[in-house]
Amino acid sequence: MKTRMTFRHATIATVSVSLLAAAVSAQAANWRGWNIHPDGYPNTVALEAFAEAVADRTEGRVSPRIYNNAVLGDQSDAIEQTRNGALDFANFNMGPMGPIVNKTNVFSLPFLFTDIDQMHTVMDGEIGQRFADALEEKGLVVLSWFDSGARSIYNTRRPINTPEDVQGLKVRVMNNDLYVEMMEALGGNATPMAYGEVYQSLTTGVLDGAENNFPSFESSNHYEAAEYFSLTEHLIIPECLCVAKASWEKLSPEDQEIVREEGMAASEMQRALWVESSDESRQIVLDHGVQINEVEDKAAFQALMEPIYERFIANNPGTGELIEEIRAVE
Structure with missing residues (x-):
């Protein structure tokens, strides 16, 4: 009797484990x-x-x-x-x-x-x-x-070293009012546009430039049309x-x-x-003749952003302190 009961308990235990395993599997x-x-x-x-x-x-x-x-x-x-x-x-x-x-x-x-x-x-x-x-x-x-790296301006016309170099350029930006304000503050003509349309727009002259990081600039083949890449590094998102x-x-x-x-x-x-x-992307575009230049004086660009910051802080109470905290981090 003891042997039979042990076998019965073992069988129940085996079935219980199997059911539990099935339940766990079903919940995966x-x-x-x-x-x-x-x-x-x-x-x-x-x-x-x-x-x-x-x-x-x-x-x-x-x-x-x-x-x-x-x-x-x-x-x-x-x-x-x-x-x-x-x-x-x-x-x-x-x-x-x-x-x-x-x-x-x-x-x-x-x-x-x-x-x-x-x-x-x-x-x-x-x-x-x-x-x-x-x-x-x-x-x-x-x-x-x-x-996601730092975004910089590239274009078909000239190297950008000062804000004056941006003036008059038709530059694609992401569809965000802040990006439009940024480009217009530099004197450029901000052009929100779907990313997939940028290549053709650069080759046909609808755009003079755009802004992005090296991997995107290279993988999208934008370097085939835009031979000047200037390290403004204006956005780090x-x-x-x-x-x-x-x-x-x-x-x-x-x-x-x-x-x-x-x-x-x-x-x-x-x-x-x-x-x-x-x-790797930087080297690829260099090998294809793109001219890359460092922007020595970013302070001139930053100074033109102050009105954007003022409006942003006014429209978003409490963000002024947050911006100060971020900038204070070393």
């Missing part, structure tokens, strides 16, 4: 991730490494898959989808985040950061945590901050690796820790790859 999270960049781009490589590491370390309890080239929608749509839990994670630039989290508009101010290293220090510290908290209130859990709060809250504390650790590792990888990619 097949995460969908949004990414605007193509294969091989620094962000894409880092995101794919993140997805693989999370799946491995959680033993499949979280199985992320990244969808590149914005195939799941444009960035504004993807932000909403992630906030609503329709997407599970994404890499977002802070530029389009303003309508959701108003304080992120500060990142679109020209010459906010001293340089890229200072931006990293700000975002990895207490100020960055405040932005992460604000994003979480809107449904986005920030795992880490990515790099951070990006986030974010998880939908709804997806995050379904994770166990142990899996949350794994996902956060791998998010930090992805940031370190992305930043290192960004430096390599920028150097």
Whole structure:
């Protein structure tokens, strides 16, 4: 009798374990991730490494898959989808985040950061945590901050060394009032335009120039039309690796820790790859005859931005103190 009871208990235990395993398997999270960049781009490589590491370390309890080239929608749509839990994670630039989290508009101010290293220090510290908290209130859990380089002006006409060199140039900017104000303050004719239309517009003379970083300048082939690249470095905009709060809250504390650790590792990888990619792209365009010049006196450009700052602070109470805090970080 004792043997039969033991066998019966063992059978029940085996069935229970099997049912539990099936339940866990059924609850495995097949995460969908949004990414605007193509294969091989620094962000894409880092995101794919993140997805693989999370799946491995959680033993499949979280199985992320990244969808590149914005195939799941444009960035504004993807932000909403992630906030609503329709997407599970994404890499977002802070530029389009303003309508959701108003304080992120500060990142679109020209010459906010001293340089890229200072931006990293700000975002990895207490100020960055405040932005992460604000994003979480809107449904986005920030795992880490990515790099997107510094944006500079390139054009078909001449090197830019002073604001006077910008005067009269038709320059494409992103669709943001601050970017339009920035270019007009320099004397240029700001032209908001879809990124995909820039190449043809440069070759036909509809545009004289645009502004972006080296990897984008090179990968878009804009260097074939614009032979002058001037290192104004007027915009340094951070990006986030974010998880939908709804997806995050379904994770166990142990899996949350794994996902956060791998998010930090992805940031370190992305930043290192960004430096390599920028150097490679810079060399490629140099080899194709692009003239690159340092801008020796950025103070002349910065001085023209003061009215933009004044209007921004007046329209966004409390941001004056935040700007001072950011600028004080060394």
